[in-house]
Amino acid sequence: MSVLESPSSALETPGxxxxxxxxxxxxxxWPRFLLGRILGGVGAVFGACTLVFIMIAATxxxxxxxxxxxxxxxEIARLTAEHGYDRPVLVQYLVFLRDVATGxxxxxxxxGVNPFxxxxxxxxxxxxxxxLAIIIGALAGLVIGxxxxxxxxxxxxxxxxxxxFALQAxxxxxxxxxxxxxxxxxxxxxxxxxxxxxLHLVLPALTLAAVVAPGIARVFRTSLLETLGQDHxxxxxxxxxxxxxxxxxxxxxxxxxxxxxLLGVQSGSLLAGAILVESVFAWPGLGAxxxxxxxxxxxSVVIAAVVVIATxxxxxxxLADIVVAILNPQFRVER
Amino acid sequence: xxxxxxDGPLLRVENLSVSFGRPDALTPIVHGVSFDIxxxxxxxxxxxxxxxxxxxxxxxxxxxxPHSGIQTGRVSIGSRQLPEAxxxxxxxxxxxxxxxxxxxxxxxxxxxxLSVREQLIEALPRATPRGERTRQARELLxxxxxxxATERLDAFPRELSGGLAQRVMIAMALARGPRVLIADEPTxxxxxxxxxxxxxxxxxxxxxxxxxxxxxxxDIGVVGDRADRLGVLRSGHLVESGDTAxxxxxxxxxxxxxxxxxxxxxGAHTAAAPTGNEPPREPLLEVRDLTKRxxxxxxxxxxxxxxxxxxxxxxxRGESVAIVGESGSGKTTLARMIxxxxxxxxxxxxxxxxxxxxxxxxxxxxxxxxxxxxxxxxDPRWSVAAQLSEPLKNxxxxxxxxxxxxxxxxxxxALDPALATRYPAxxxxxxxxxVGIARALASEPDFLVADEPVSALDALVRAEVVALLDRLRRxxxxxxxxxxxDLSIVSALSERVVVMRDxxxxxxxxxxTVLTSPxxxxxxxxxxxxxxxxxxxxxxxxxxxxx
Numbered sequence: 001m002s003v004l005e006s007p008s009s010a011l012e013t014p015g016x017x018x019x020x021x022x023x024x025x026x027x028x029x030w031p032r033f034l035l036g037r038i039l040g041g042v043g044a045v046f047g048a049c050t051l052v053f054i055m056i057a058a059t060x061x062x063x064x065x066x067x068x069x070x071x072x073x074x075e076i077a078r079l080t081a082e083h084g085y086d087r088p089v090l091v092q093y094l095v096f097l098r099d100v101a102t103g104x105x106x107x108x109x110x111x112g113v114n115p116f117x118x119x120x121x122x123x124x125x126x127x128x129x130x131x132l133a134i135i136i137g138a139l140a141g142l143v144i145g146x147x148x149x150x151x152x153x154x155x156x157x158x159x160x161x162x163x164x165f166a167l168q169a170x171x172x173x174x175x176x177x178x179x180x181x182x183x184x185x186x187x188x189x190x191x192x193x194x195x196x197x198x199l200h201l202v203l204p205a206l207t208l209a210a211v212v213a214p215g216i217a218r219v220f221r222t223s224l225l226e227t228l229g230q231d232h233x234x235x236x237x238x239x240x241x242x243x244x245x246x247x248x249x250x251x252x253x254x255x256x257x258x259x260x261x262l263l264g265v266q267s268g269s270l271l272a273g274a275i276l277v278e279s280v281f282a283w284p285g286l287g288a289x290x291x292x293x294x295x296x297x298x299x300s301v302v303i304a305a306v307v308v309i310a311t312x313x314x315x316x317x318x319l320a321d322i323v324v325a326i327l328n329p330q331f332r333v334e335r
Numbered sequence: 336x337x338x339x340x341x342d343g344p345l346l347r348v349e350n351l352s353v354s355f356g357r358p359d360a361l362t363p364i365v366h367g368v369s370f371d372i373x374x375x376x377x378x379x380x381x382x383x384x385x386x387x388x389x390x391x392x393x394x395x396x397x398x399x400x401p402h403s404g405i406q407t408g409r410v411s412i413g414s415r416q417l418p419e420a421x422x423x424x425x426x427x428x429x430x431x432x433x434x435x436x437x438x439x440x441x442x443x444x445x446x447x448x449l450s451v452r453e454q455l456i457e458a459l460p461r462a463t464p465r466g467e468r469t470r471q472a473r474e475l476l477x478x479x480x481x482x483x484a485t486e487r488l489d490a491f492p493r494e495l496s497g498g499l500a501q502r503v504m505i506a507m508a509l510a511r512g513p514r515v516l517i518a519d520e521p522t523x524x525x526x527x528x529x530x531x532x533x534x535x536x537x538x539x540x541x542x543x544x545x546x547x548x549x550x551x552x553x554d555i556g557v558v559g560d561r562a563d564r565l566g567v568l569r570s571g572h573l574v575e576s577g578d579t580a581x582x583x584x585x586x587x588x589x590x591x592x593x594x595x596x597x598x599x600x601x602g603a604h605t606a607a608a609p610t611g612n613e614p615p616r617e618p619l620l621e622v623r624d625l626t627k628r629x630x631x632x633x634x635x636x637x638x639x640x641x642x643x644x645x646x647x648x649x650x651x652r653g654e655s656v657a658i659v660g661e662s663g664s665g666k667t668t669l670a671r672m673i674x675x676x677x678x679x680x681x682x683x684x685x686x687x688x689x690x691x692x693x694x695x696x697x698x699x700x701x702x703x704x705x706x707x708x709x710x711x712x713x714d715p716r717w718s719v720a721a722q723l724s725e726p727l728k729n730x731x732x733x734x735x736x737x738x739x740x741x742x743x744x745x746x747x748x749a750l751d752p753a754l755a756t757r758y759p760a761x762x763x764x765x766x767x768x769x770v771g772i773a774r775a776l777a778s779e780p781d782f783l784v785a786d787e788p789v790s791a792l793d794a795l796v797r798a799e800v801v802a803l804l805d806r807l808r809r810x811x812x813x814x815x816x817x818x819x820x821d822l823s824i825v826s827a828l829s830e831r832v833v834v835m836r837d838x839x840x841x842x843x844x845x846x847x848t849v850l851t852s853p854x855x856x857x858x859x860x861x862x863x864x865x866x867x868x869x870x871x872x873x874x875x876x877x878x879x880x881x882x
C-alpha cells in the first residue's frame with residue numbers, strides 16, 4: 001500500500017513511517033520483469049521443440065514410416081544411416097537442437113531445399129492476415145461494446161448484443177464459406193481465393209476479425225459498466241470535467257485494461273484460428289503450408305513449421321504481456 | 336460571486352424529492368426535504384443505510400444520473416438555481432463552480448490510473464497554463480496539509496494512505512473555490528485518529544473560506560461533534576432538524592432519541608470499575624513472544640517490519656478481552672494466529688487442554704471467528720440452515736437432530752427460526768451478522784474471536800448486536816476476544832483492553848483503567864479521537880471540557 005510513505009505521513013499513520021522506502025531508493029521493476037518474461041519465453045520455445053522431437057522419435061524411424069512397402073530393407077537402412085536416424089537418440093536430439101538454433105533443417109522431401117525459407121515466407125503472410133484481423137476485430141469490438149453502453153435505445157442495444165452473440169456462435173470456416181459465396185457469386189468486389197493483391201487479404205481478414213470482435217465487445221462493455229459505477233468516476237464528474245476528457249481519461253482509458261489483457265491472450269490462439277481461415281481462402285500462410293506438409297508426410301517442413309509457430313506464439317504472448325505492463329500504472333516509474 | 340445578505344442562507348434546499356426507476360414504476364427515495372445552510376456553517380445530515388442521505392447530497396451536487404428517476408423541488412446556492420438535469424452544460428458548470436464533494440472511500444474516489452498531479456490539474460480552470468496549474472495544485476496540497484506536496488504531486492493513489500488520499504480529495508473539491516462543500520461520510524473508511532484530523536481540517540477550511548458544509552454521516556457522534564445544526568433523515572423523510580445542542584439534549588422524535596441512546600450506551604467514557612472480588616481465572620490461552628513476519632512483496636522496497644512483533648499475552652477462561660489498534664497494527668494477524676488460521680513465524684502458543692471432540696485441526700474447532708463483513712463471510716448460495724448445519728455435522732449432530740439444533744441456535748441469537756430457509760441476500764445486515772455468530776456458536780467453541788463484528792452495521796443494529804454478544808458471553812461464560820479499531824464498543828463488551836501499535840502491545844490493562852487513566856500517550860490519543868464527545872458530555876453527570 002505504502003511504497004511512497006514517508007516520515008511526514010507520521011501525522012496520520014506513524015506505523016507506516018518505518019515501513020517506507022524513500023523515493024530515491026525506489027527501483028524500476030522493468031529489468032527484472034523483462035528478464036523474467038524473456039527467459040520464460042526462451043524456456044517455452046525450448047520446451048515446445050523438445051516435445052516435437054519426442055513425438056517424432058516416439059513414432060519410430062521416419063524413413064521406414066515413409067517408405068514402408070515401397071523400398072527394400074537394405075535401401076531403408078541406407079537412407080536411415082544417410083539421414084542419421086540410426087544414431088543414439090541423445091545425439092539425434094542435440095543435432096535437432098543445433099538445426100533449430102541455426103535454422104538449418106534437413107531438406108524437404110518435396111521442395112528439396114531447407115524448408116526454413118519457405119516457412120518464414122508463409123509466416124509473413126499469416127502475420128499480415130492475423131495483425132490486420134486483430135486491428136479490424138479490436139476496433140469493431142471496441143466500437144460495438146461502447147455503443148451498447150452509451151446508446152439509450154433499448155432496441156438497438158439488444159440488437160447489437162444479439163448480433164455479437166450470433167457472430168460468436170458461428171464457426172469461422174462457415175462464415176468464411178458464406179463470405180466466399182456472397183462475394184464470389186453475388187457481389188464480386190473482393191477476390192475470394194489466393195493472394196497477390198492487398199484486396200486478397202480483405203475477406204480472410206474480415207472472417208478472422210469476426211473471431212476477435214465479439215469477445216472484445218463483451219469484455220469492453222462489462223468493463224465500461226463497471227468503471228462507470230466506480231467512485232472515482234463520480235469524483236471526476238464532481239470536478240465538472242468536460243464530457244470528452246471525462247470519458248477519455250476516466251472511463252475509456254480505465255476500462256481498456258481487461259480488453260488489452262484479452263487481446264494478449266487471443267493474439268496467440270488467433271494463429272491457430274488463422275489456419276482454418278487460410279485453407280478456406282487458399283491464403284498461402286503457415287496454416288496451409290503445415291496442413292499440406294502433414295498430408296504429404298514431409299517431416300522436415302512439419303518440424304520447421306511447428307518450431308516457427310511455437311516461437312511466434314511465445315513471442316506474441318510475451319510482447320502482449322509487455323504491452324499490458326506498459327499500460328499498467330503500477331509499472332510506471334517516477335519521472 | 337453574488338452578494339449575500341449578512342446572515343441569509345447560502346444553500347437553500349426546498350421540498351426536494353427524488354424517485355428512482357422508470358417513469359411507470361417510480362420508487363420514492365427522498366420525500367420533500369427542506370433545509371438551508373449559511374456561509375461558514377456546518378449542517379449535519381444523519382441517517383441509516385438507505386435513508387436517502389447520500390441521494391440528497393448527490394442531488395444537491397448535481398451528480399445524480401439524469402436517466403434514473405426524477406427529482407423535484409428547488410435547490411439554490413446564493414442566487415443561482417440548480418439547473419434542469421437535461422441541461423448538461425449548465426449542470427457541469429454548477430458542479431464545477433458551486434459545489435465541492437468529498438466521498439466516503441478516498442482510495443477509490445481517486446482514479447488509480449492517474450497521478451495526483453493529473454487529477455488536481457484537471458480540476459483547475461482549463462484556460463490557465465499548465466505550469467501555473469501545477470503551481471496551484473501544489474498550493475492546494477499545502478493548504479489541505481499534505482506534507483512534501485511537490486513529491487506527492489507525482490504519487491499515484493495506491494501510494495497514499497487513506498488519510499492522505501482524503502486530503503487530496505478535499506484539495507480536488509476546493510480547486511475551483513466552491514461555496515458549498517458536501518462531505519458524504521468523509522471519514523467512515525478511516526481510522527479514528529485520522530478521522531479526527533480530517534474533520535478538523537474540514538472545520539478549519541469552513542471557517543477560513545466561509546464554506547457552507549453539508550456533513551453527511553450515519554454516525555450521530557461525528558455529526559453531533561461538528562455540526563452547528565443537524566437534520567435526521569429516516570426513510571427519506573427529515574424527521575427532525577434544528578440546533579445541534581437542542582436536538583442532542585431534547586430530541587423531539589423517538590427515532591432521534593433512539594439514535595442518541597445507541598451512541599450514548601456505546602460511549603467509551605463510562606465503564607464500570609472492577610469490583611475487585613472476581614475470582615482468579617484459570618488461563619485458557621497462553622501466548623509467548625509470538626511473531627509474524629510476512630514475506631515482502633516482490634520488487635518492492637526493503638523488508639517490512641514484523642506484522643506482530645514478540646507479543647506475549649495470557650487470556651483466562653471466560654475472560655473478555657478487546658484487542659484495539661488501527662489498520663496495520665497487527666491486531667487481525669494476532670487474532671488469526673490465535674485461532675490457528677495463520678501460522679506464526681516464531682514464538683509459542685498454548686491452549687489449555689480440553690475434554691471433548693478432537694477434529695482434524697483442534698485449534699480451529701476450539702476457536703471460532705466472527706467476521707467483519709457479513710456479506711462475504713456467508714456463502715451466498717447456502718441457506719441459513721445449510722450454513723449452520725455444516726459445523727453441527729462436524730460435531731456429529733445429524734439427521735433428525737439437525738432442525739431442532741438449528742432452531743435452538745437461531746433462538747439463541749434472537750432470530751426467528753423461520754429464517755432458516757432464507758439465503759444471505761434475503762437477510763438484513765444485522766440478521767446476517769447474527770447468522771455469522773450462530774455459525775460460530777454451532778461448533779461449541781472454547782472461545783470466540785470477533786473481528787470488528789459491528790463496524791459495518793448501522794447505529795441501532797450495531798447496539799443490538801453488541802447487546803447480543805454481551806448476553807451470549809454472560810450466559811455461556813464464553814471467552815471473547817474482540818478485535819476492533821474503535822474504543823467506543825469496548826466498554827460494553829470487554830473487561831480488559833490490549834492496545835496494539837506497530838505489531839507490539841503498548842498497553843494491557845482492565846477496561847476501566849484504560850478508559851479513565853491510560854498510561855500510554857497513544858492510548859490517550861485514541862481515546863480523545865473518539866467522536867461523540869458532545870453526546871457524552873450532554874448526558875453525563877460530569878460534563879467533559881470542550882476540546
